[in-house]
Amino acid sequence: MKMREILLVAMALVVGNVSYGAQIVYPKSQNVTINSDKTFFVGNEQTDKVLKINGEIINLHPSGGFKHVVKLNPGLNTFVIDNGTEQKTFKITRPQPVVASNSVAVEPIIYENSVVISLSKDNVPLRSTPVDAGLNRLQHLPKGLEFDAIGEERGFYKVKLGRDGFGFISMDSAIKTDKNKTDYANIQCCTHQHGKNEKFLELFLDRQVPYSVTDIGTGLDISVYNVVNYMFQKYDDFIEGKPFGYSSYYNADGALIVSMKEFPKVNPQNPLRDIKITIDAGHGGSEAGAIGCLGTKEKDVNLKIAQNLRNKLENLGAKVFMTRDDDSYVGLNERVEKSNYFDADIFLSIHNNSLSDSMADRDATGTETYYFYPQSKELAKILAKSISDKTGFKNGGQRGQSFAVIRNTQSIAVLIEVGYMINPDDNSKLIDEDFQNKVTDGIIDGLERYLRQDDI
Ligand SMILES: [Zn+2]
Numbered sequence: 001m002k003m004r005e006i007l008l009v010a011m012a013l014v015v016g017n018v019s020y021g022a023q024i025v026y027p028k029s030q031n032v033t034i035n036s037d038k039t040f041f042v043g044n045e046q047t048d049k050v051l052k053i054n055g056e057i058i059n060l061h062p063s064g065g066f067k068h069v070v071k072l073n074p075g076l077n078t079f080v081i082d083n084g085t086e087q088k089t090f091k092i093t094r095p096q097p098v099v100a101s102n103s104v105a106v107e108p109i110i111y112e113n114s115v116v117i118s119l120s121k122d123n124v125p126l127r128s129t130p131v132d133a134g135l136n137r138l139q140h141l142p143k144g145l146e147f148d149a150i151g152e153e154r155g156f157y158k159v160k161l162g163r164d165g166f167g168f169i170s171m172d173s174a175i176k177t178d179k180n181k182t183d184y185a186n187i188q189c190c191t192h193q194h195g196k197n198e199k200f201l202e203l204f205l206d207r208q209v210p211y212s213v214t215d216i217g218t219g220l221d222i223s224v225y226n227v228v229n230y231m232f233q234k235y236d237d238f239i240e241g242k243p244f245g246y247s248s249y250y251n252a253d254g255a256l257i258v259s260m261k262e263f264p265k266v267n268p269q270n271p272l273r274d275i276k277i278t279i280d281a282g283h284g285g286s287e288a289g290a291i292g293c294l295g296t297k298e299k300d301v302n303l304k305i306a307q308n309l310r311n312k313l314e315n316l317g318a319k320v321f322m323t324r325d326d327d328s329y330v331g332l333n334e335r336v337e338k339s340n341y342f343d344a345d346i347f348l349s350i351h352n353n354s355l356s357d358s359m360a361d362r363d364a365t366g367t368e369t370y371y372f373y374p375q376s377k378e379l380a381k382i383l384a385k386s387i388s389d390k391t392g393f394k395n396g397g398q399r400g401q402s403f404a405v406i407r408n409t410q411s412i413a414v415l416i417e418v419g420y421m422i423n424p425d426d427n428s429k430l431i432d433e434d435f436q437n438k439v440t441d442g443i444i445d446g447l448e449r450y451l452r453q454d455d456i
Pocket residue numbers: 282283289290298351352353
């Protein structure tokens with residue numbers, strides 16, 4: 001090849017398909033099946049081009065990014081994207097809606113005689129409703145724990161909790177035993193201990209029975225079920241104080257331990273000093289997370305913000321643990337286990353958001369925060385506001401959600417969706433270093449307000 005040709009080929013490789021037609025990051029291929037009545041085209045094009053989809057002009061953001069919503073009819077939908085010099089055809093199949101025919105609602109089964117079930121794995125959720133998702137978890141319980149099951153409902157055993165209460169255990173997490181009544185426990189003695197910044201409750205039981213620990217904001221409510229010599233076969237206790245992380249478990253001697261960290265007394269001048277913080281940059285390695293309209297990978301933005309935040313926190317005297325500090329894949333359990341081992345006070349998971357096809361027409365932008373335990377709601381609320389105040393992003397508020405990283409951590413835990421990758425304006429800001437700095441200034445400001453308990 002002549003020099004000029006080599007140069008042209010090299011240029012084409014560097015700029016990719018941006019200069020030779022629009023880059024479409026979503027849908028992921030030109031022939032896809034999407035089971036929704038709408039979807040969107042997300043991508044970018046040079047701003048001097050006029051980009052049309054089936055003849056309709058697509059609005060380009062000054063960055064070149066776009067998100068364009070289209071309706072999908074049942075069957076094959078064809079979309080031609082045209083930038084004046086090149087055309088790309090997308091064939092999107094929407095499956096025919098399935099007509100709910102003779103599907104019979106599954107009625108709950110009530111056993112004639114109760115059956116004893118035994119948990120077949122560790123960390124099994126005891127739920128308040130027979131649904132395998134959401135905020136209905138009462139407690140995670142260890143392998144071998146027994147319940148009296150009185151029936152079945154939607155793939156769950158309905159189990160007795162004390163004389164009058166009920167819960168649900170997934171049928172694939174327990175086995176039926178040949179007993180028909182579980183043994184109840186004697187609570188032999190109970191002690192409350194007060195450690196440094198920590199309160200303990202220690203209950204001595206002659207066998208392991210179901211229990212639940214509920215954070216009610218002003219303390220922890222503890223219920224132990226299937227015990228003898230207590231009203232309704234249920235023992236109740238309480239640890240008073242504002243929880244700052246807690247854990248509960250049966251120790252090697254069979255005692256039930258509930259430990260609660262107390263809210264730290266901080267120096268208002270320097271509230272972050274010695275506070276242990278886990279920063280969890282979402283996704284990584286083979287898992288890119290959401291793809292922005294500019295082709296930006298969520299995992300890269302998450303890591304940039306996480307590293308910037310780490311530097312600022314360390315300068316303020318905080319002790320920081322990063323669940324990842326490069327572009328590597330780390331599983332959700334590993335993130336949680338390492339943070340619990342680090343004994344973090346606060347766990348912050350950094351993410352950026354996307355939308356599902358069915359919500360494609362939502363005008364999604366700005367910051368949302370998520371918490372699982374009530375103890376984390378206050379920080380989630382403060383962070384959504386403090387990030388919004390510093391960045392000018394819309395404050396999308398805080399929501400309860402059952403994400404694994406904020407559910408299984410024993411600390412105050414908040415997941416931050418800083419902005420929307422598929423929103424052209426959000427995407428163009430999120431890749432800007434000055435903007436990332438504002439995001440982390442907002443997080444620092446929120447953490448300091450929270451630790452000082454300013455205007456709360
Ligand atoms: Zn994410």
